[in-house]
Amino acid sequence: MPELPDVEGFKRELAGNALRKTIARVEVSDARILGKLSARTFASRLRGAKLVAVHRHGKHLMARMDHGGWLTLHFGLSGALQFVPSRAEEPPFTRVRLDFADDGGLAYTNKRMIGRVGLAADAADFIVEEKLGPDALDRLFDFAAFKAAVRGVKRDAKSVLMDQEIIAGIGNIYSDEILFQARINPAARMDRLAPAELRRLFRKMRAVLETSAGLLLPERRKGGRCPRCRSLLKVFKVGGRTAYCCRRCQGC
Template structure:
């Protein structure tokens, strides 16, 4: 699933194409997944924002288009065999591509997320000034959940998913099995800093494109952070820190990669 770096990269690539443009036509065949899109017709795109893994498009007239890319969703500049939504603009067009059809689009009154409850529950953005260590530490020490599950929960830090949770835990030298309340302040500080570093580097490199090439930037280019993965997807390969084979387990229902020696 595209995570914060992939969604942020998509936002940055779309911004010069969509900002100030007006939707003339929006075509799709799924009213359940792509809700109220007719309300966006004739509206001008007034901004392109991101919240966690959601893209937010403020529209003229007080409306907002909210996009969640799901597992395989993304925007393309040309139609593909997996185009699900075609947006014709007063200048150009973009296409929502989604092979597995888990992506969702809503058009709502601006800020009214009653149809999208997760969006209202998101924690702070980990690359913003709102992401502060005291609150992060408090969230850890009050929880009996494993660290991997806490990072995926979206309330400690919005937008973190499987790839970047594994990479941040490796960089912080913390086991994904450790409970939040078992972490001391120095370890919590390492994890706090590791999240910011890993996510910042991934955004700078355009996110991670895995072997299935599901995620691509709108112009078709891959991300570059996959070349820096220390543990994610590297089961059985040597840990770049100590040489121990990278292990894989299931934590919080997700496949999790870690070094059994370095991460304690």
């Protein structure tokens, strides 16, 4: 069940393999995933276009097309997105497939068909229409914003964390993990948490989601890149020990 960290992974898959490539072929194997949108309209809008940017909001992914408009992807319970290097390959339960002119393609798979692939004129409007609250890892969604978002909500902490209209990105699995890390009873009423508990909840929410999204520093080698901004890591000596550091994120 893809939640924020999983969708962040799909985002990187798309960003790393599918940007600025001309979409030569669009295949919709099961049009139910498009809802009311016709497969013909969908295909004609994407064919010949390039995806030029990708944005994640909560559990939704949006990719901007070079001639305007956005491809929108929601993963429901069992959806996924993967790059397939050759046309011959077809992952099971592929519902929508975009193949690029220079070979390789993107496969949206979904076993249970809960989820949606679509088109939107504007990403910000789409977020409003979907009634999504702030993304749980948005830089601007700080503790003050979090407090304001959950203030006075007279429901259990688990339901509030999972409510996409309050905070976008957290589902069943990560809500358990966050509450566990924060040592808070999932059934505790959100409006009755002590200030220290609320602060702990916010911190753990960020820490668990960031870490699970793999926003770690794994490329500890010459030429390694920052997992956040993809700039080259700096390698230098500090107090006699080698330090790896992102120039942009850490200002070194």
